[in-house]
Amino acid sequence: MARKSKPPGISRRDLIAKGGAAGVGAAALSGAGVEDAAAAQAGVPRWDRTADIVVVGSGAAGLPAAVRARDLGASVIVVEENTDVGGHAIISNAITNLGGGNAMQKKYGIQDTADDVYMEYTRPDHPMTRYNDRAVVRSFADHNVEVYDYMVSKGVMFRDGRPANAQGEGSTTPRRIAMNLYSSDFAETINGTAGSGLIRPLEKAARDGGVQILLETRMVRIVREQPTSGRVVGIVCTDLKTNKTINIRARRAVIACTGGSASNPVVRTIYDSRLTEEYQVGCEPYSRQSGDAEQQGMAIGASLGSTNAQANEMYLAQQKTAFIGCRYGYARWDPRSPYFSRAGASGIAVADYQDAILVNTVGNRFYDETVGMRLGAGSDGGWTPMYHYFAAAMASAVKVIDGRKQRVGGPIWAIFDEDAVAREEWKVEPPFVDVANGYFFSGATLAELARNLNRNAWMKHPMEPAALEATVARYNSFVDAGKDADFGKPAPKYKIQKPRFYAAWATPILHDTYAGLRVDGRWNVIDVFGKPIPGFYCAGESASGITQHGVARCMVGGYVAATDALRGRA
Numbered sequence: 001m002a003r004k005s006k007p008p009g010i011s012r013r014d015l016i017a018k019g020g021a022a023g024v025g026a027a028a029l030s031g032a033g034v035e036d037a038a039a040a041q042a043g044v045p046r047w048d049r050t051a052d053i054v055v056v057g058s059g060a061a062g063l064p065a066a067v068r069a070r071d072l073g074a075s076v077i078v079v080e081e082n083t084d085v086g087g088h089a090i091i092s093n094a095i096t097n098l099g100g101g102n103a104m105q106k107k108y109g110i111q112d113t114a115d116d117v118y119m120e121y122t123r124p125d126h127p128m129t130r131y132n133d134r135a136v137v138r139s140f141a142d143h144n145v146e147v148y149d150y151m152v153s154k155g156v157m158f159r160d161g162r163p164a165n166a167q168g169e170g171s172t173t174p175r176r177i178a179m180n181l182y183s184s185d186f187a188e189t190i191n192g193t194a195g196s197g198l199i200r201p202l203e204k205a206a207r208d209g210g211v212q213i214l215l216e217t218r219m220v221r222i223v224r225e226q227p228t229s230g231r232v233v234g235i236v237c238t239d240l241k242t243n244k245t246i247n248i249r250a251r252r253a254v255i256a257c258t259g260g261s262a263s264n265p266v267v268r269t270i271y272d273s274r275l276t277e278e279y280q281v282g283c284e285p286y287s288r289q290s291g292d293a294e295q296q297g298m299a300i301g302a303s304l305g306s307t308n309a310q311a312n313e314m315y316l317a318q319q320k321t322a323f324i325g326c327r328y329g330y331a332r333w334d335p336r337s338p339y340f341s342r343a344g345a346s347g348i349a350v351a352d353y354q355d356a357i358l359v360n361t362v363g364n365r366f367y368d369e370t371v372g373m374r375l376g377a378g379s380d381g382g383w384t385p386m387y388h389y390f391a392a393a394m395a396s397a398v399k400v401i402d403g404r405k406q407r408v409g410g411p412i413w414a415i416f417d418e419d420a421v422a423r424e425e426w427k428v429e430p431p432f433v434d435v436a437n438g439y440f441f442s443g444a445t446l447a448e449l450a451r452n453l454n455r456n457a458w459m460k461h462p463m464e465p466a467a468l469e470a471t472v473a474r475y476n477s478f479v480d481a482g483k484d485a486d487f488g489k490p491a492p493k494y495k496i497q498k499p500r501f502y503a504a505w506a507t508p509i510l511h512d513t514y515a516g517l518r519v520d521g522r523w524n525v526i527d528v529f530g531k532p533i534p535g536f537y538c539a540g541e542s543a544s545g546i547t548q549h550g551v552a553r554c555m556v557g558g559y560v561a562a563t564d565a566l567r568g569r570a
């Protein structure tokens with residue numbers, strides 16, 4: 001297997017060892033130091049490297065784009081800012097919504113066609129599908145079977161089993177196919193997750209084919225012939241090991257696959273102004289949804305598209321964090337992961353929210369704690385209570401600042417006592433909870449607990465100890481009364497009364513990006529005047545058009561973008 005999460009960087013050996021096919025390594029080296037008209041015109045002093053196709057990001061969209069482009073005979077450079085490939089995709093479970101009548105569906109007697117995929121992902125009666133871009137969905141639907149077959153041919157490890165359905169996002173035909181774990185080695189799987197069965201085979205196909213993967217290399221600018229007109233001719237990167245600039249020329253196209261914008265407060269607040277900097281993102285701290293394609297794309301005149309798909313807040317856009325007491329609690333970080341030190345702790349799961357109350361940054365309860373995890377999940381949609389839960393979590397706190405009331409967001413804390421720890425059988429110590437980085441606190445009294453949790457870096461609006469004491473006293477009176485007079489939590493069961501008292505980080509976590517750069521059915525980026533930008537494609541969560549969770553739309557987008565860039569009209 002190719003490189004794993006070993007020390008960062010790209011060596012000359014990496015550059016040329018696998019580059020024999022079609023002289024890819026040579027093509028890259030001959031680009032070094034080349035001056036050309038496009039570079040001069042675009043204000044880039046020189047091109048340090050050159051390839052036909054330059055892909056930004058090595059996740060669920062980037063690797064399929066790179067492998068497909070290489071198969072079509074192009075020289076390919078992938079830049080990836082992380083120390084290993086895979087992005088969110090390698091951390092994911094990679095349960096894949098590809099259908100259209102693929103071989104797995106046929107094996108289990110499931111009827112499906114491209115038209116069925118199209119019709120379900122453009123349903124007018126479901127909030128996740130009604131805003132989808134019809135041209136993008138049409139192309140997605142038409143390429144489902146082709147991409148499934150292509151992935152199988154590249155060794156992607158689809159698990160044999162009857163596909164399940166994905167009702168939460170409007171699609172009803174069984175299409176969800178799981179993947180197998182790549183290996184038992186955490187250096188290869190990163191967090192012991194089946195996304196490795198998608199990413200490692202694609203990485204191998206890419207490297208074996210001669211794709212150059214430059215790790216720890218961040219795209220910081222997209223270069224167009226003129227600031228907002230003409231072709232996209234390359235990218236400017238920062239080598240994160242040396243802090244040096246690398247200018248990479250793209251003869252045919254740049255395909256930006258930077259994974260969405262949930263980690264970027266500037267971009268995410270375009271869609272929803274409440275998503276200020278305190279909110280964390282699922283899959284961090286392994287990789288960011290950097291929003292770099294969106295920001296740098298907009299800087300050269302690209303348009304955003306389908307923005308209401310994000311503002312819709314559906315399904316996995318944001319959710320109650322699954323593991324509390326740590327910052328990154330979307331999924332459980334395993335202490336055996338080589339990236340565990342970045343994560344800080346695994347977190348603890350709440351079996352029954354009768355065992356805790358949730359308070360906002362000023363120490364007030366704000367909603368019935370027992371509502372479910374996420375928007376739009378489950379057979380009934382579960383949409384309304386979660387929608388209101390998030391609204392309250394993000395805006396119920398009010399501070400008086402300079403004599404004027406201000407509505408603020410801020411952290412959400414789960415507050416509980418020693419009896420709750422016993423009932424839930426929690427281990428309130430590292431590596432389960434993150435004491436060192438300030439995401440889990442305790443106190444002999446509630447007042448001491450409030451003073452302690454104010455040390456958390458995101459507590460910009462300190463909690464008054466008296467406020468927390470009053471909140472708990474009121475909640476305890478609801479337990480006596482058997483009724484929550486404030487938020488209707490079903491028959492509150494347990495008082496919070498036995499020291500020690502605890503506060504665990506339980507702030508909503510952001511996850512999927514459902515809007516991004518506007519693309520057409522070829523994943524060619526559209527500018528603010530509605531015209532395709534020559535040589536610029538975007539795929540994966542950074543592209544708009546189809547509100548579908550996960551890797552399927554990413555794989556299809558990357559594959560189609562590469563095909564179109566090299567052959568035209570994919």
Ligand SMILES: Cc1cc2nc3c(=O)[nH]c(=O)nc-3n(C[C@H](O)[C@H](O)[C@H](O)COP(=O)(O)OP(=O)(O)OC[C@H]3O[C@@H](n4cnc5c(N)ncnc54)[C@H](O)[C@@H]3O)c2cc1C
Nearest residue numbers: 057059060061081087088089092095219259540541550551
């Ligand atoms: C815990 C978890 C479980 C999931 N489970 C599933 C599941 O079961 N099924 C499913 O379909 N989906 C699942 N997903 C979602 C899925 O992983 C994502 O939808 C998918 O990976 C998005 O693909 P992408 O290519 O857009 O982004 P990514 O896969 O995240 O790849 C983007 C890459 O771009 C890199 N990058 C960003 N900015 C730059 C820059 N400026 N320069 C260079 N590189 C950059 C990032 O480091 C990253 O490697 C899950 C996600 C998580 C976190």
